[in-house]
Amino acid sequence: SDPTLAGLFGTIELILNESDGENGAAPGAAARDLFAEIGATIDADIVGKPKPMSWRRLFSAEETADQSEFHTILLNPVLAYESLAPGEQAIDLVRDIVRNLDIAGKFDVRVRLTGSVALDYDELGSLRTNMGFAGILSFVLVGLLLVWGMRSGMLVGATLITLFVGLILTAGWAAISVGELNLISVAFAVLFIGLGVDFGVHYALRYREAVRAGATRRDGLAIAAADVGGALTLSAATAAIGFLSFVPTSYRGLAELGIIAGGGMFIALVLNLTLLPALLAIWPDIPQLRD
Numbered sequence: 015s016d017p018t019l020a021g022l023f024g025t026i027e028l029i030l031n032e033s034d035g036e037n038g039a040a041p042g043a044a045a046r047d048l049f050a051e052i053g054a055t056i057d058a059d060i061v062g063k064p065k066p067m068s069w070r071r072l073f074s075a076e077e078t079a080d081q082s083e084f085h086t087i088l089l090n091p092v093l094a095y096e097s098l099a100p101g102e103q104a105i106d107l108v109r110d111i112v113r114n115l116d117i118a119g120k121f122d123v124r125v126r127l128t129g130s131v132a133l134d135y136d137e138l139g140s141l142r143t144n145m146g147f148a149g150i151l152s153f154v155l156v157g158l159l160l161v162w163g164m165r166s167g168m169l170v171g172a173t174l175i176t177l178f179v180g181l182i183l184t185a186g187w188a189a190i191s192v193g194e195l196n197l198i199s200v201a202f203a204v205l206f207i208g209l210g211v212d213f214g215v216h217y218a219l220r221y222r223e224a225v226r227a228g229a230t231r232r233d234g235l236a237i238a239a240a241d242v243g244g245a246l247t248l249s250a251a252t253a254a255i256g257f258l259s260f261v262p263t264s265y266r267g268l269a270e271l272g273i274i275a276g277g278g279m280f281i282a283l284v285l286n287l288t289l290l291p292a293l294l295a296i297w298p299d300i301p302q303l304r305d
Contacts (some may be wrong), residue, residue: 015088022052047072091131095265099138101131138198149203153177156211163215169222172293173214180210180285184278191273198267202274209253210282216242217286221294235291243287250283 016024029045051067058065070084091104105127112118112125156177160170184206192199220242224234257279260272 093131099135100265101135105132105135149207152204152207156207160211160215164218164222166222168294168297169218172290172297173211173218175293176214176285176290177207177211179289180278180282181206183281183285184274187277187281188274191277192270198265199271199274202271202278205275206278206282210278210286213246213250213282213286214290216246217290218294221291231295235295239287239291246283246286250279254279 015021026045026048029048033045051072055065055067089104089108091101093100094103108125108127117123117125157170157174160173164170164173181203184202188194188199188202217238221234221238224237225231229237254276257272257276260268261276263269
C-alpha cells in the first residue's frame, strides 16, 4: 500500500520489532537476508547493472525455477449491498474487461482475483451449494439427539413431524413474504430446525412429566400447555424480534432472512401448541412413556 522508500523502511522496522529476540535469535537476525538482498540491489544499481530484488525468493528461502513476474493492482470496488451478492457486479466487470481485451491471448498474462470481496463471493457460492446438505444433516442430527434425550418413540416421532411441517410452512411463508430465497435467506432452514425443535422439546417433556405423575394423556396435554405455553410464547416473540431487527438493513439478503426467520418462530409456536398436542393425543400408547 506504500511502495516508497518510507514504506520499505517501515516494513523493515516492523520485521525487526516483531521478531527481535524470538526463539533466542540475535537482534536483527530475521532481517539479515533482507538487508543482504537490499544491499546487493543497491550496489548493482550504483555500477549501472540493475538487479531487481526477488521478494519471492526471499520469502520462500529457496530458489525457484518459476521466474514469473507478478504485479498487484489494488481496487476499491463500490459494493452493491442491495444485491444478494454485493461484490458480484465488480467481479463480473473485472472479468469482462480481461476477457474483452484478450489479455491472456495477447500478452500471455493471467489475471486472478483475491481479497475479502472475492473471498466473500466464493463463500456465498459455497453456501448455496452446500445448504441443502446442511439442512438434511441438521435434521438428522436433531432427530438423533431427540432419540437419545427423550427415549420415547411417540415423543420423538410427534416432535419431528411437527418440525417438518413447520419447515414446510415456513418455506411457504418465505414464498408469500419475499417471493424467493436468496443465498443468505436460504439459511432459514438450518435456523428453523435448530430453534424450532426447542419448542417441541419443552412441550413434549412437560407432557411426559405430567403423564408419569399420574395424569391422563388428555389432562397431560392441558397441563403441558398451561405450564409452558406462556414461556414458549415469550421465547418465540423475543427470537422473532431478534430476527426482524435485520429488516431495516440495506443488505437485502440479510433483511429477507430476518423476515422469513421471524415469521418462522411464530409458525413453530403455533404448531407446537396445536399440531404437536394433536399428534400426541391420537398416537398409539407406547410403554416407554410410562417407564
